[in-house]
Amino acid sequence: MTADRSSGPALAVVGATGAVGSVLLPILSQRADVWGDIRLIASARSAGRVLAVRGEEAEVLALTEDAFEGFGPGDVVIFLTPPEISAQWAPVVTTRGAVAVDQSAAFREDPEVPLVVPEVNAHAVRIRPRGIVAGPDCVTAAMIAAVGALHAEYALADLGVSSYQAASAAGRAGSEALRRQLSLVAGTDLGEKPGDVRRAVGEDTGPFAGPLALNVLPWSGELREGGWSSHELAVRAETRRILELPDLPVAVTCVQVPVLAGHSLTVRARFENRVDAAHAREILEGAPGVVLVDDPAAGEFPTPADAAGTDPAWVGRVRASLDDDHALEFFVCADNLRKGAALNATQISELIAGESA
Structure with missing residues (x-):
């Protein structure tokens, strides 16, 4: 499987079947379409489910290294997962050159990971030494x-x-x-x-x-x-x-x-x-x-x-x-779920996608 960049960078959503994922997928259909390939990823027990995104059906992939095949510089992976999952898999993504956007608490206190709310500090997205951008707690x-x-x-x-x-x-x-x-x-x-x-x-x-x-x-x-x-x-x-x-x-x-x-x-x-x-x-x-x-x-x-x-x-x-x-x-x-997590992650990801536009 290779990421399709013909119409924009690739996007993966890890935790697509969770509570925040169920809110984020419709948001992708409502906003300007800046993405090429969109992959939906979740735990092994959710693999094989079919969800709608951008008016099309997509099969959910199990969270393995193969799920990120073809991802590289310019691509984005959103993590809507518990901190321990984000901590394990975000480095896997960044070693490929893609950017990880994490909504968990795993990296919020890391000084090398910008903590971003686009309406307030969108500029912070550009400096990400670890290739990771974090979103804050929903409160x-x-x-x-x-x-x-x-x-x-x-x-x-x-x-x-x-x-x-x-x-x-x-x-x-x-x-x-x-x-x-x-x-x-x-x-x-x-x-x-x-x-x-x-x-x-x-x-x-x-x-x-x-x-x-x-x-x-x-x-x-x-x-x-x-x-x-x-x-x-x-x-x-x-x-x-x-x-x-x-x-x-x-x-x-x-x-x-x-x-x-x-x-x-x-x-x-x-x-x-x-x-x-x-x-x-x-x-x-x-x-x-x-x-x-x-x-x-x-x-x-x-x-x-x-x-x-x-x-x-x-x-x-x-x-x-x-x-x-x-x-x-x-x-x-x-x-x-929307403003506090799904929308914020989407907005951050769009800022990153815009860097290569």
């Missing part, structure tokens, strides 16, 4: 276009965020667990007495730290020193890297909520310069990848239900701090 991706646009105007000095994370961030297992739990509590008065929901759900909490239906869980990720979670520390580290602010104070609390799709965040950003809320709204209205929906008097503000299935980050409730004329507070929502 970081949800807020960073808005925060980055404001930083460019006012110079960010301090950031505090709380995330309200959808179940689908844990993949299909997360979505299925929430659906199961909701079916157990639907039409009941559970949740009015201590322990009701836990008894109804039992031990079937899926990938979550406790029952999610009729509940919120102030936890996402793995335990780290000082009581922080791995996801909270990731948002802190990734924000610093993307904005090139290595000493930026960042406080994060990650909360899991009973929503299937769409992450939300409350953001309090303090800047070096004095902030005008009206001007901040103008900045956000013109920011790439951001849609402003901000008229509380008319009941207009973003929700995860609005963001689900869409490309941008939706921003609203923009207001100046009551206590600090250098601070701004707002609410942001974005589809965690």
Whole structure:
């Protein structure tokens, strides 16, 4: 099998049958077609499945070295895989001269791997000593276009965020667990007495730290020193890297909520310069990848239900701090599978493809 470059560089999608892959493949059909050959790759148990991409059917290949036959300079491989898979196979791709675009946490802290959100730091794609480009956690991706646009105007000095994370961030297992739990509590008065929901759900909490239906869980990720979670520390580290602010104070609390799709965040950003809320709204209205929906008097503000299935980050409730004329507070929502992963990986890959155009 040889990559067809007659109509553009080749693209491979590893993890094509997963939750993010199922979102990415339709995106490829909706955007400008810059690709020649597109290969779909997954684990051996998914090999042989037939999926649609660009209006045609494609058979899924097993993840082996043979799946990358013919790939070389100018070609791109997107990894939508767990970190251990990305860490093993991205170097296989780069030794062939192709570029690996990884959406896992495997390379996000590597100083030789740029961490990129195209609306904010597209320039970083060009310098990739290891031939790998990483995308951030879906929580970081949800807020960073808005925060980055404001930083460019006012110079960010301090950031505090709380995330309200959808179940689908844990993949299909997360979505299925929430659906199961909701079916157990639907039409009941559970949740009015201590322990009701836990008894109804039992031990079937899926990938979550406790029952999610009729509940919120102030936890996402793995335990780290000082009581922080791995996801909270990731948002802190990734924000610093993307904005090139290595000493930026960042406080994060990650909360899991009973929503299937769409992450939300409350953001309090303090800047070096004095902030005008009206001007901040103008900045956000013109920011790439951001849609402003901000008229509380008319009941207009973003929700995860609005963001689900869409490309941008939706921003609203923009207001100046009551206590600090250098601070701004707002609410942001974005589809965690689309904006937070699949679209970001696609945009990065298109930037790389454009280098050889």
